[in-house]
Amino acid sequence: MGASHSAEAAIIDGKTIASTIRAEIKGEVDALRAKHGKVPGLAVVIVGDRKDSQTYVRMKRKACEEAGIESFHAELPASASEAEVLATVRKFNADARVHGILVQLPLPKGMNEERVLAEISLEKDVDGFHPENIGKLAMKGHEPLFAPCTPKGCVELLKRNGTVLSGKNAVVVGRSNIVGMPAAMLLMKEDCTVTVVHSKTRDPKRICREADVIVAACGSAEMVKKDWVKKGAVIIDVGTNSVDDKTKKAGYRLVGDVDFAEVKKVASAITPVPGGVGPMTIAMLLSNCLDSGKRAIAKA
Ligand SMILES: Nc1nc(=O)c2c([nH]1)NC[C@@H]1CN(c3ccc(C(=O)N[C@@H](CCC(=O)O)C(=O)O)cc3)C=[N+]21
Numbered sequence: 001m002g003a004s005h006s007a008e009a010a011i012i013d014g015k016t017i018a019s020t021i022r023a024e025i026k027g028e029v030d031a032l033r034a035k036h037g038k039v040p041g042l043a044v045v046i047v048g049d050r051k052d053s054q055t056y057v058r059m060k061r062k063a064c065e066e067a068g069i070e071s072f073h074a075e076l077p078a079s080a081s082e083a084e085v086l087a088t089v090r091k092f093n094a095d096a097r098v099h100g101i102l103v104q105l106p107l108p109k110g111m112n113e114e115r116v117l118a119e120i121s122l123e124k125d126v127d128g129f130h131p132e133n134i135g136k137l138a139m140k141g142h143e144p145l146f147a148p149c150t151p152k153g154c155v156e157l158l159k160r161n162g163t164v165l166s167g168k169n170a171v172v173v174g175r176s177n178i179v180g181m182p183a184a185m186l187l188m189k190e191d192c193t194v195t196v197v198h199s200k201t202r203d204p205k206r207i208c209r210e211a212d213v214i215v216a217a218c219g220s221a222e223m224v225k226k227d228w229v230k231k232g233a234v235i236i237d238v239g240t241n242s243v244d245d246k247t248k249k250a251g252y253r254l255v256g257d258v259d260f261a262e263v264k265k266v267a268s269a270i271t272p273v274p275g276g277v278g279p280m281t282i283a284m285l286l287s288n289c290l291d292s293g294k295r296a297i298a299k300a
Pocket of ligand 1: 277
């Protein structure tokens with residue numbers, strides 16, 4: 001801890017933090033089972049055979065299993081019609097054992113994602129993508145039933161890292177419905193001064209250099225460079241970009257939206273990819289399922 005020369009950033013270990021959270025969730029699931037003889041259930045709908053989607057879905061199922069959350073699964077071929085997907089969602093809406101429904105995105109081309117997601121009943125929208133949940137996220141005095149998992153995971157990482165958020169300048173890079181925009185809303189709820197930079201922003205580097213906290217969610221490999229980052233800033237990297245790498249067994253490796261090797265020389269703390277936000281997304285999904293299960297089981 002020599003204060004005289006600058007150390008490299010602390011690595012925020014999302015994998016370990018996520019596994020702590022999953023153990024906490026398992027404890028609560030066990031308590032529900034003991035008290036009510038019921039556990040939360042998550043239904044995952046996957047359409048088509050994208051390899052990355054199958055990997056994520058496999059990880060979600062395994063995480064559910066370990067936490068004692070019952071998992072349901074519907075796999076439809078890429079040729080399935082939108083009507084079939086809607087019917088699958090309705091079936092899970094009506095199933096009392098299911099407390100959360102996740103339709104894995106992206107859906108095959110030609111399918112209307114908005115329409116499919118809008119079919120998920122509000123009480124089971126554990127992804128937090130329903131317009132009413134997003135709307136409440138944006139409003140003072142309102143709490144959504146569910147906050148979207150990835151942004152919630154980012155804030156949880158910051159909190160468990162001990163980063164004080166109130167009054168800090170937070171810059172979110174990217175404005176997607178599922179990460180950038182809701183991340184900005186959540187950070188505002190934590191009393192950050194939030195700026196969102198996006199593809200049309202003039203001089204994003206200048207704006208990022210003012211940030212105490214950067215959430216990088218632009219989907220562009222290693223876009224956030226060392227000279228975008230103020231000394232001592234805390235960096236949350238949401239990116240999962242695969243880049244070809246013949247030296248790897250899989251033929252590719254994952255890199256974030258941040259130039260990790262360089263940025264860690266100036267930041268005070270940074271999340272790695274993999275092992276940062278990704279595992280937290282899954283932990284927050286389980287957390288949302290648990291909350292949903294608790295609400296429904298207490299009512300029953
Ligand atoms: N309805 C819906 N909800 C989602 O939450 C959703 C989705 N669709 N579509 C795709 C994205 C992506 N996503 C990830 C989840 C976990 C990791 C994760 O755990 N990644 C590991 C590495 C995994 C690997 O090695 O491939 C890590 O970062 O350490 C990454 C990405 C959820 N998504």
